[in-house]
Amino acid sequence: MERERAATVRRMARKADPDRAIAALFAPLTARDDLFALFAFNGELARIADQVSEPGLGAIRLQWWRDALARAEAGEATGHPVADAFGSVLARRGLSRERIAGLIDARSFDIGETIMPDTRTLDAYLFDTTGGLFALAAEIVGAEGENQGLIAQAAGQAYGLVRVMRSLPVLAAKGRTYLAA
Template identity: 40%
Template structure:
């Protein structure tokens, strides 16, 4: 791999360990592309953490749009993630539209607006998470996705994102973000401020319970759609099934969703990913 891809490999290993792990199950020829894709996603997702106000974030996002469209204001080759992702798009003949749509959806992150509805959140997760699974699957298969694979990617990405958002409620509260949809809060008669408390009341636990339930439903739909799928695409779904670790944690007595939690250990995640790889292989063989 070039220095740009080496940089991306270390970057993903640091900021998205489960995605890094999943690339080890992919053929050597596909790993650089997957690493570049995941580095791009991490780079865009981290912009909110790197800026104090929306405008600098908007400028960074626009730089990426310009870089992808070829109208960048500067040499993108000096940015190793941009260099790697542009080479990956060219090598695997990927459409640039999903990348631009992901950037556009991430503009929501820069502001403190509440997520209006569950449907809006599913749309956001589709653009930011499901699209990533789909692009990874296309890199692995070397072909456009059919309806079955697209359905699996759509549901898998939403399941992954929903679980991740419920796992990071404390971080969201500290940054005055609200990804929990307004209609879900209203359904359980919970005020948005309750999500920034130090501990959960019955209403907050009910809200988290509903969101975890939606994540489980999407994961089951993803699992059903993977029956008989091309086994070459399975590494794209390995990060998705890591949500099962969070489901287990959320089901434990005394679970507190408003506490900062680093999640499972690296060793535990490695073991669970190996187990998931075996389960997905059985689904694919049906």
């Protein structure tokens, strides 16, 4: 069962975020499945905006993820392979709850807004989403250092902006823009 779940989570991570899934293959073997769980979790959060027709429904899904992770971390099965896998990662690794909450909370923009209001908001969004992923991945592989947060923030901003630029046509077709006026 555990092997099947790990294979499912790997497939979901590859589909949601091929770049990070490839990068995870270069991580130490002991961290790979945990990285796949993190990236699949992020992919599930990112998909919410495409799955719902109104912000209230998206907010319900974001809350479901908060609750599911809490249950999965406590050892309760949620029935969702990503929630169960990432909950297990949380229980074993003690990842930053603040970063995970920031990652979930930042996705509220995806479900409620269509235009990024200003550069400060964009920077905060990129820090919480892409930067948060870099920081959480660093925690998983055991990276340490006093500048780890600054490095994750800078990497998140750079990589996040590249991803925003790559997705401009898709976002524009949906009437959304993540570039601040």
